[in-house]
Amino acid sequence: MGKATGFKEFPRQTPGYEKPGERVKHYNEFTKPLSDEELSRQGARCMDCGVPFCHQGCPVNNIIPDWNDLVYKNRWKEAAEVLHSTNNFPEFTGRVCPAPCEAACTLNLEDIPVAIKTIEHAIVERAWAEGWLKPDTSKPRTGKKVAVVGGGPAGLAAAQQLARAGHHVVVYEKNARVGGLLRYGIPDFKLDKQVIERRAAQMTAEGVEFRTNAHVGVTVPVSEPGCL
Ligand SMILES: Cc1cc2nc3c(=O)[nH]c(=O)nc-3n(C[C@H](O)[C@H](O)[C@H](O)COP(=O)(O)OP(=O)(O)OC[C@H]3O[C@@H](n4cnc5c(N)ncnc54)[C@H](O)[C@@H]3O)c2cc1C
Numbered sequence: 724m725g726k727a728t729g730f731k732e733f734p735r736q737t738p739g740y741e742k743p744g745e746r747v748k749h750y751n752e753f754t755k756p757l758s759d760e761e762l763s764r765q766g767a768r769c770m771d772c773g774v775p776f777c778h779q780g781c782p783v784n785n786i787i788p789d790w791n792d793l794v795y796k797n798r799w800k801e802a803a804e805v806l807h808s809t810n811n812f813p814e815f816t817g818r819v820c821p822a823p824c825e826a827a828c829t830l831n832l833e834d835i836p837v838a839i840k841t842i843e844h845a846i847v848e849r850a851w852a853e854g855w856l857k858p859d860t861s862k863p864r865t866g867k868k869v870a871v872v873g874g875g876p877a878g879l880a881a882a883q884q885l886a887r888a889g890h891h892v893v894v895y896e897k898n899a900r901v902g903g904l905l906r907y908g909i910p911d912f913k914l915d916k917q918v919i920e921r922r923a924a925q926m927t928a929e930g931v932e933f934r935t936n937a938h939v940g941v942t943v944p945v946s947e948p949g950c951l
């Protein structure tokens with residue numbers, strides 16, 4: 724549950740930014756991550772509320788108090804497992820989600836919510852850096868085929884779940900690359916596109932087939948979208 728008195732001992736901290744004079748020299752992400760020690764303190768601030776309002780705030784039902792506690796205790800690998808149990812792409816949400824969990828956090832009564840999004844981002848980047856996020860091909864193949872129309876985050880999450888259940892999945896994307904508005908709407912300084920490529924490569928290794936420049940209903944007939 725974090726540390727019982729953590730929220731009274733440790734102030735909320737979120738990542739700093741590069742100085743404006745540096746930021747204008749490039750288009751890359753410019754947040755400066757917190758140290759592991761600081762992240763542990765931020766995890767300690769979670770009170771494990773009897774009714775964790777952060778749960779109700781989170782659209783993907785992230786099990787937030789559990790991974791806050793695990794980060795507090797430096798159990799990062801377990802934190803990554805819990806995080807991925809509800810969220811296929813925490814590297815997307817940890818960067819660009821507007822964090823309704825933090826708005827819902829009990830500590831937000833005092834405008835000092837747990838730094839949930841910061842912790843989420845740190846967990847998933849640690850998991851990638853440590854090589855914990857391997858392709859999951861553990862389920863036997865079912866022989867069933869599924870077409871997913873649209874390679875935005877919603878389609879990609881559906882495709883990954885279906886592939887991990889053992890189905891053969893083909894994602895049809897009308898644009899040249901997958902990612903949807905993550906790629907073509909959100910700028911690089913908020914979400915580097917390598918973050919999408921990294922996850923797409925994992926999905927390819929899990930058996931997902933991407934067909935880009937494939938506009939279902941226009942260049943690909945609805946009646947026979949390839950894999951059906
Ligand atoms: C400028 C901008 C900034 C944003 N910033 C943020 C932010 O900071 N934080 C945040 O949380 N959200 C942000 N969003 C919103 C976020 O990007 C979307 O909520 C998210 O991408 C929706 O995902 P989706 O998969 O439902 O749809 P989309 O991302 O729209 O993906 C749908 C995909 O389906 C494809 N498609 C559609 N029809 C067909 C067809 N017939 N055949 C083949 N392919 C098809 C499209 O080409 C597209 O790739 C932003 C959006 C924009 C435009």
Ligand code: SF4
Binds near residue numbers: 769778787791837839
């Ligand atoms: S609402 Fe805030 S303090 Fe309570 S469990 Fe969720 S993150 Fe922790």
